[in-house]
Amino acid sequence: MTAPGQEHWDRVYTTRAAAEVSWYETHPVKSLELIRAAGLAADDPIIDVGGGASVLAEELLDAGYRDVTVLDLSGEALRRQRERLGPRPVMPSFIEQDVTRFRAPRAYALWHDRAAFHFLVQAEDRQRYVDALRRALRPHGHAIIATFGPSGPERCSGLDVRRYDAAALAAELGDGFELAESSLVLHRTPRGAEQQFLYCRFVRRT
Numbered sequence: 716m717t718a719p720g721q722e723h724w725d726r727v728y729t730t731r732a733a734a735e736v737s738w739y740e741t742h743p744v745k746s747l748e749l750i751r752a753a754g755l756a757a758d759d760p761i762i763d764v765g766g767g768a769s770v771l772a773e774e775l776l777d778a779g780y781r782d783v784t785v786l787d788l789s790g791e792a793l794r795r796q797r798e799r800l801g802p803r804p805v806m807p808s809f810i811e812q813d814v815t816r817f818r819a820p821r822a823y824a825l826w827h828d829r830a831a832f833h834f835l836v837q838a839e840d841r842q843r844y845v846d847a848l849r850r851a852l853r854p855h856g857h858a859i860i861a862t863f864g865p866s867g868p869e870r871c872s873g874l875d876v877r878r879y880d881a882a883a884l885a886a887e888l889g890d891g892f893e894l895a896e897s898s899l900v901l902h903r904t905p906r907g908a909e910q911q912f913l914y915c916r917f918v919r920r921t
């Protein structure tokens with residue numbers, strides 16, 4: 716069955732080159748900085764939620780992390796990642812699924828999401844996302860979530876988004892997560908526009 720939104724994202728990934736989309740980054744510098752700050756071991760499991768066609772998984776493997784999973788609603792996005800990676804000794808695992816329906820088969824040490832959560836404009840979907848996150852992350856695990864910041868765009872890829880400051884994002888996640896650090900970062904799109912992103916790293920309380 717096609718999940719809501721899947722057709723939209725599959726269309727985006729079949730009609731636009733990876734480096735043309737507004738969220739494209741050559742190197743996910745801020746994400747990698749926050750992942751390093753989590754102090755994981757090389758074998759600790761990491762999941763990139765709404766990973767799309769991002770190079771993050773590839774760069775994590777290059778940095779020596781060996782257990783990387785990419786989850787995305789769009790099979791086309793994941794196909795692109797697989798194609799770009801080609802065969803390599805250690806591959807990421809790929810999960811094609813709506814994060815709001817995700818039942819993690821294992822406990823992850825780190826959950827990363829850049830620019831997926833902010834598309835959840837319905838409160839029930841955000842609650843389902845937080846439930847999925849809580850179930851997926853082990854105690855003391857890290858959740859790195861990047862959304863548009865308070866001055867970021869109101870829409871992306873033709874869809875409405877919600878913008879957050881750190882307090883509002885922390886409130887969405889609830890008491891089970893402690894905010895460890897946050898910063899606002901300007902992203903330059905391939906067309907030269909600037910977009911304000913909020914990056915937060917949370918630690919799951921026991």
Ligand SMILES: C[S@@+](CC[C@H](N)C(=O)[O-])C[C@H]1O[C@@H](n2cnc3c(N)ncnc32)[C@H](O)[C@@H]1O
Nearest residue numbers: 724765766767769787788789813814829830831
């Ligand atoms: C703006 S893109 C960001 C992609 C990637 N994280 C990056 O930074 O390059 C948003 C991604 O989230 C995915 N997505 C949107 N809603 C989702 C959902 N409910 N569950 C899983 N993935 C979703 C889309 O397919 C898309 O790949």
